[in-house]
Amino acid sequence: MESKKSSQLAKIIMRTGKLLLQSGGDVVSVKHAMKHICMTQPEASKPEAVITSNTVLFSFKVEHQIITRVSEISKVSNDLNKIALINTFCQQANSMTLEEMDEELDRIEQTKPHPRWLRVLASGICSAGFGLFFSDWSDALYIFFIGLGAGWILTSQLNRILAIICASFFVTICPILLQLANVPIGIETSVVSNMPLMVPGMVIFNAIRDIINSNYQAAVNRGTEALLIGAAIATGTGIALAVSLL
């Protein structure tokens, strides 16, 4: 029978791993964080972690007992703030009791992301910035508004792939329709300036890191996800271009 302290430690370790994985952390960071939390307690030893892109399996030894926990992650988002907070928590965990760790994890879980309107506005400004990046400042205003629309679609509750297909369709069809309405807008640069909103930056980054650290299973999972997202972007764009040819 597990002691209460061991159960509490196992719960804290799993919460840390799950939070980090759900916020978009890569496999190696999650492993290190979980093992580090485990080793803050002198009675725990031999931590082992098996992490994939949506599964956490962790075991450690207390006295003569092996304690194992398994968990599945259903939803992964990109939350750089939570990743930074969990990193700080792991650095300070040595000087914390188990109750303090629990409270700190509660506090981290309850941190709210930026409000939706801010993320939509950031998408619009990001698209306008891309206009500058691709040297198309004359269309920056149109690109900004199209970016707002794409940001609104991407921050909705839709399934991620569907949202990306809809957003890429939207950003392709809008400049085409504007040009048909005799608005002086460059279709190519407008579409290209809004396209990177959908690019899965964290997924690609984590896939590369997983390859570097020889976690090929997780790398293949993430690489497949990145390719799927790329295909969704291409699908939405292709449908809009095909519709425009009708």
Next chain:
Amino acid sequence: MMMQLINSIGAFIVCSMCSVRFNGKKNDVLIAGFIGFMACFMMNFFTGMYIRAFVSGLTYSILSEIFSRITKKPVAVYLAAVLVPFVPGKLTFYMMGEFVHGDRLAALDRLSEIMCVCGMIALAILLTETVIKFFQTKVHHSLNDDVDW
């Protein structure tokens, strides 16, 4: 030079807004913007798509590592946001246009360009991470040597 500066300011805006979209906070947003600015600035000294991709990749991965050590935060906080503008979205659009117009050979040609650019970015990040890991291991071993004394 003026064009280079305008492109770099565009990259600053893009990277900082991408950091906001990924829920980055305060200083992290500005740092991500600065890294994007520097990567775009350095990239514009070179011609050739693949060299530019490699140089920009090297610049932002090195700067991300430096800032992550200064601010004591994981490198993902900066690199994930800065990566976005340098991934080839433009080529993807051209590739889809060619597919829709029925020119499959040109589309496949474009796809191979995309894979090469992504490969150069991955190579730059891989190189930086490997060098950092090598020096970290060396420092770790030498510290242990001191303890053994």
